């Protein structure tokens with residue numbers, strides 16, 4: 001039953017502050033989602049292999065940055081529709097993290113079985129679905145507790161996956177003796193701030209809708225970001241394809257100049273994720289390259305950037321470091337939603353898409 005929202009997708013986008021608050025509160029209360037048995041597996045891990053497809057693959061990619069920087073391990077991220085057929089050689093002390101909202105995606109289950117056949121026994125499934133096949137296949141599982149996702153597109157389960165993966169990266173860093181109490185306390189503070197900042201991002205919906213109305217009929221878009229915001233850009237572009245049937249390419253900002261810049265002109269807008277962090281200077285230089293070719297930039301940024309010709313800015317909330325990808329994800333979810341609406345699409349029953357693909 002839809003309440004005050006016209007579509008399940010929008011309802012689920014707006015459910016995110018409460019879901020993230022509940023997940024963050026558990027860690028404030030010292031209730032780590034990580035069981036003692038999982039913690040003891042984490043202590044012996046030197047590599048992590050993340051397996052997923054669709055949106056879950058993008059959450060895996062964001063998490064790879066946390067697992068490297070906080071967990072101090074080598075990280076590999078794989079699309080399961082490919083990985084299951086590969087002759088890969090994962091090192092023995094690899095933790096497999098399989099991510100699936102539904103817990104039933106055939107390729108992800110097959111890839112997890114493939115790693116088990118290769119002798120990797122330490123595995124953890126991250127899913128939103130209690131009792132799903134993936135929970136029975138993996139040695140451990142973590143539930144994202146986002147409630148039933150009724151929209152076809154992952155929104156609330158995507159950000160819940162991110163927060164769960166962040167907590168797992170922290171537990172890994174702690175189990176491996178890399179993170180002390182001060183660093184963990186900082187992370188907890190950041191998690192505590194997150195729900196209000198996501199809420200503040202949702203307040204930007206009218207401005208984001210204006211951009212969508214302006215851009216929804218373009219033939220193509222680039223969505224760019226650097227570092228952790230590169231997979232955020234990929235997820236944003238993925239949502240534009242899924243929801244708005246609009247061609248969009250998620251691209252690392254620094255790679256535009258190695259080819260795709262040829263496509264940039266006044267008709268091809270570039271949506272940018274531009275958090276004011278130590279990658280911002282480089283990202284700004286990339287945006288200058290776009291402007292120099294008459295490209296029009298629509299930047300989400302937490303900096304007070306003065307809009308100049310061909311640079312439009314929506315200021316999103318700042319104040320987060322590790323978890324900043326969640327803010328930009330929510331802004332892009334709204335953008336994709338309003339593009340889909342502007343194109344007259346049936347948001348809750350998109351053409352050609354099913355929720356989980358239990359056979360290939």
Ligand code: BG6
Nearest residue numbers: 053054055056100101102103105
């Ligand atoms: C696809 C959906 O079929 O499956 C995507 O269209 C989804 O939206 C993907 O992200 C993966 O699903 P799951 O349940 O394994 O996370």
